[in-house]
Every structure is written in C-alpha cells, then in structure tokens.
Amino acid sequence: MTAVEPSTSRSMDDLIEPMGTGAFRAVEPLQVAAMLESQGLSDRIARERYGHDDVFSLAEAAYTHIKTLDRPRPPLAEAPLKRARPLAQMLHGLLYGLPAALLPAASGLVGARWLMPGLVLTTGLGWVIGSGAAHLAYTLVGRGYPRSAGRVLRSGMLLGVLGATAMAGLLALAMGGPLALVALCVTQLAFQIASGMLLFYRRELWLGVIMLPAVIAGIAYIALADRWVGLLAVCVGVVCVAGVVGSALLLTLAQGEPAAAEPPLRRLSRSHLRGLLPALAWATLTALFLLQAEARYVLDRSDIAVAGAGLVLGMGLLEYRAHRFDDDARASVRDVCYPADFTRRGRWLVAKGVLICLAALSALSSLPLVFLYVKGGLTTESVTMAVAHVTVGGAYFVAFLLANQGKVIHLCLAQAAALAVHPTGRLLLPGGGSAQADVLLFAAAALLFLLILLVLMSRGLRDVRQYR
Numbered sequence: 001m002t003a004v005e006p007s008t009s010r011s012m013d014d015l016i017e018p019m020g021t022g023a024f025r026a027v028e029p030l031q032v033a034a035m036l037e038s039q040g041l042s043d044r045i046a047r048e049r050y051g052h053d054d055v056f057s058l059a060e061a062a063y064t065h066i067k068t069l070d071r072p073r074p075p076l077a078e079a080p081l082k083r084a085r086p087l088a089q090m091l092h093g094l095l096y097g098l099p100a101a102l103l104p105a106a107s108g109l110v111g112a113r114w115l116m117p118g119l120v121l122t123t124g125l126g127w128v129i130g131s132g133a134a135h136l137a138y139t140l141v142g143r144g145y146p147r148s149a150g151r152v153l154r155s156g157m158l159l160g161v162l163g164a165t166a167m168a169g170l171l172a173l174a175m176g177g178p179l180a181l182v183a184l185c186v187t188q189l190a191f192q193i194a195s196g197m198l199l200f201y202r203r204e205l206w207l208g209v210i211m212l213p214a215v216i217a218g219i220a221y222i223a224l225a226d227r228w229v230g231l232l233a234v235c236v237g238v239v240c241v242a243g244v245v246g247s248a249l250l251l252t253l254a255q256g257e258p259a260a261a262e263p264p265l266r267r268l269s270r271s272h273l274r275g276l277l278p279a280l281a282w283a284t285l286t287a288l289f290l291l292q293a294e295a296r297y298v299l300d301r302s303d304i305a306v307a308g309a310g311l312v313l314g315m316g317l318l319e320y321r322a323h324r325f326d327d328d329a330r331a332s333v334r335d336v337c338y339p340a341d342f343t344r345r346g347r348w349l350v351a352k353g354v355l356i357c358l359a360a361l362s363a364l365s366s367l368p369l370v371f372l373y374v375k376g377g378l379t380t381e382s383v384t385m386a387v388a389h390v391t392v393g394g395a396y397f398v399a400f401l402l403a404n405q406g407k408v409i410h411l412c413l414a415q416a417a418a419l420a421v422h423p424t425g426r427l428l429l430p431g432g433g434s435a436q437a438d439v440l441l442f443a444a445a446a447l448l449f450l451l452i453l454l455v456l457m458s459r460g461l462r463d464v465r466q467y468r
Contacts, residue, residue, distance in 0.1 A: 015050065015062055032066070033059035084323040088204045092316030095204060097309075098211045099191055101218030102237040105230035106184050108221075114177035116298040118185040121171065122164045124287040126192035129160045131283035132276060133193075134200055139272055145262045150252030152265070153197050157190070157249070164189040184234075191241045197248035206247055214240035278408040285415040286399075289449075290392065292423055293385075293442045301435060303372050303382040308389035310365030317360050318393060321353045322400035339462065346461040350401070350454070354394050361393040381435045388443035395450040398457050405460050414452040421445035 015036075033056050043054040052058040107115050133156030137149035168185035171177065198207045217233035262268075269276075290308075297304040332345045365386040372378040399411055422445035426438050 015058075016066060029056070029060045029063040032063045036062070084320055084327050085202075086320060088202065089320035089323060090316045091204060091208075092199060092319055093313045094316065095199070095207050095211075096192075096195060096315065097312050098208075098215055099188060099237065099241075101215045101222075102233060103218075105218055105221040105233040105237075108227065108230045109234055110178050110180045110184060113299065114172065114175055114181045115184060117175075117295070118168050118171050118177075118181050119188055120291055120295045120298060121167050122185045122189040123192065124291050125163050125167060126160055126189040127287040127291075128280060128283045129156050129163070130193045130196045132156070132280045134196060135279040136269065136272060136276055137200065139275065140268060145268060146255035148262050148265050148268055150255045152269070153200065153252050154249060157193050157197070157245070160189050160193045161186055183238075187238055187241050190245050194241070194245040194248040197252065198244065201251045203247070203251065207244060210243045210247065211240050278412060281412050282403075282408050282415070285412055285419065286396075289415055289419055289422075289445075293388075293438075296438075297435070301381070303377045303379050304385050304435065304439065306368045306372070307365070307382040307385040309368045310361055310363075310386065311389040311393045313367075314357075314361045314364045314393055315396075318357055318397045318400060321357055321397055322404070325349055325353050325401055326404060343461045347458060350398070350457055350461070353397060353401075354454070357397045358390060358394045361390040365390055381439050384436070384439040384443055388439060388446045391443065391446035391450055395446060395453050398450065398453040401457055402453060402460065405463075407456065407460065410456050411453075414449060414456065417452060418445040418449035421448055 036055055036059055041055060041058075046052045046055050046058040050058050052061065103115075133152050137152045140146070140149040140152065164186045165182060168182040171185075172179065172181045195207055198204070214233070214237040217229075217236040221230045221233045294305050294308060328349050329342075329346055332342055332349070369378060369383060369386055372382055399414075402411055422438075422441040425441045425445070426433065429437065429441070
C-alpha cells in the first residue's frame, strides 16, 4: 500500500526534531525505526498522525528526508585549555643538554675513560627515577594533592643522589678512577632530576638563567683549552647545579596551602602503585634501548656517539608536537559528527606530526654530521646512527601520544620487540659485533619500533571519547 502524505500539522521535521543529532548518524532506515519506537511511536500513531501503514514505512520516509538535510554542527562549547606551549616546550631538549658545555672541562679534569661510562650509567638511573617520580607527581596533582606531589619529587631526588653515589663509587673502585668521578656523576644526576622538576612546574626560564654562567664557563674552556680554566668551569658548573637543585626543592615546598589536609604519602603511593610499575618499566626499557646503543662507542668511536645529539636537542620539539596533537584532536572532536570522520582526521594529524618531527630531527641531526665532516671524521656508521636516532625520535613522538591514552603496557611490549632486534640481534647474528652491523641493527630496531607504534596509534584513534 502506498503511503499517503502526512498532514501539515505533523511534518517530517516535527518527527525528526525530537531525535536530535542522533538521527543524522543513522546509516539505514532500521536505525531510524528503532529510534522512533524508543520514543513510544507505534504503528497506530504512524497511521493516524503521519499517514503511513506502520513504523517501518514511516522510518523509510524519515530516513529519505534526513538525507536531504544538512548535518547539524555540534554546539560550540567552551574551548578547552591548550596544552601546547611552543617556545617553552621546544626548548626543553636544549635545556636538558646545557651541561654538555661542561663535558670537555670535566673530561680534562678526571679523564674521559672514567667519566663517560659513569655518565652513561647515572643518566640511565636518573631517567628511570625522574620519569617514575614525575608520573606519580602528575597523578597526585591531578587528584588535588600538590604537597604530596612535591614530596614525591623530593624523594626522587634523594633516591637518585644515593643511587648515583653508590653506582659511581663502585665504578671508580672497579676501574681505579678518581674520587672526582663520583662528585661529577652525582652532580650530573642531580641536575637531570632537578631540571625535570623545574620543567614540571614550568620554570624553563629559571633553568636557563641559573645555568647560563656554567655554559659560558664551559665555552671559555673550549676556546682557551687551559687546565685552570677547566677547573674553574667545573666549579662554576657545580655551583650552578646547586642553584638548580635548590630552586627545584624550594618549588616543591611552596606548593599547596600549609594547612591543607592530605592523606599520608605512603597511602597515596600505594593506591597508585599499579599505574606506577608500568611507567617505571617503560622508562627502564627506553633508557636501556637508547643508552646501550651509544654506550659502547663513547670511548673509541666518538663519531658514532655524537651522531645522536640531534635527538637530545629535539626532545622538546617531540613534547610540543605531542601536546599540539592533543589540542588539535580535541578541536576536531568539536567539528565532526561521526567517529569515522574523527578517525580520518586523527590519522592525518598523526601523519603530519610524524613528518614534522622527522624533518626537524633530520635538520638537528645534520649539525653533528656537518661538524664531523669539517673535522674529517664523518663515516658511514655515524650517518647510519644519526638516521636511526631520527627514526627513534619519530617513534617517541607516537609513544607520547599513546602514553597520554594510558597505553603504557603496549609501549613496553613494543619497546621489548625493538630490544629483541637490538641488542639481541647483535649477539645472535654473525658479524653482529662490527660497528656497521650494529648500527644497522639499531636502525632496523628503531624502524620496527616506529611501525608498531603507528599501528597501535591508528587503532587507538577509533576511541573518540578520550579526546572529548
């Protein structure tokens, strides 16, 4: 039976209006029929009010009418707070690398033979402890416990200094190194953790200003190559690091109201232990993956060791692009009606971010390569190592996005897969001990790491709720 036209008092627009924007997400008439029935519309009402035999006939007409209408735009909500801070975040890598200006002076004082292995070990320790403390502190701040977050950061500093003292002391005893090695390694780790604390509280300017005299002194030693200037540069550096540590500790004490009642830190930490353990595992795996690739070259193949400097300088850029992606993704949610539209736009944003990061890291990595070329030390291995670090940087950008989604366990598994290629592959493959084979394996592991994370991120974009 052919449907008759509904009366003018009961138009299709009147029928569709109560369904809201949900009607525009329907992909077939049966979905419209389900919406109508959920609103209590029966076959009798369809006949009497709209002139159709039943609900399904009415739903087909309504579905046809919906397709002629423009999609309603989502209501404009208050714009979310932007997390990206271009200049400040992009400078993070440079700020973390400020002590590098003192490395020549420190090496001249105690000898690179002892200093470089010690710095590799304490850098890994500081990476793990600093990451774990920052993860727990961010969680506590989010729950409204700023003073407890400060206590966590101070505890991380104490634990790191004690660990660095023990580690550097054992290294000095085992290798017959000077006692100054312990002092320099502890100073390096204290700066690493304290600088992270200043960045936690968004005090990038403080960090740069306090460390400026040390950088100037380090450059002066490089220009003059005088032993006494080197000793002065190291002393100035120790004083500046002490200023950074003191400023960071004062910031942790100034957070929150003095009389604010917060639960005991032990209870708070215990309640977040399940989330802290994966974060510690992720930090350990990333430190192991990156530092072990460079550690074997810090003494006899400096051309390979310095090839990854571009990644250190570009870490702030990766952080900024990750925050920029979150801002753009949240803005996209407000502009689309369908999850599929967001998924397509999100994949474009990921691809755009990866390409920008790879291009920027390539430019930064060219700086040490140009230096090696001028000095006549550019090799195939150093170029391969630089490419590998650029690839790792692209993977870390995607890793930041996945970490913001809470997929830390997935990140650990992906990093473990990369470690299965390098250094495990170096031990299993014939000729894996050569420098060329080693850096090629590292580049292959970095590429595998990036591809796995891209697949995980592409699948994660289907969950739109986390970007609302």
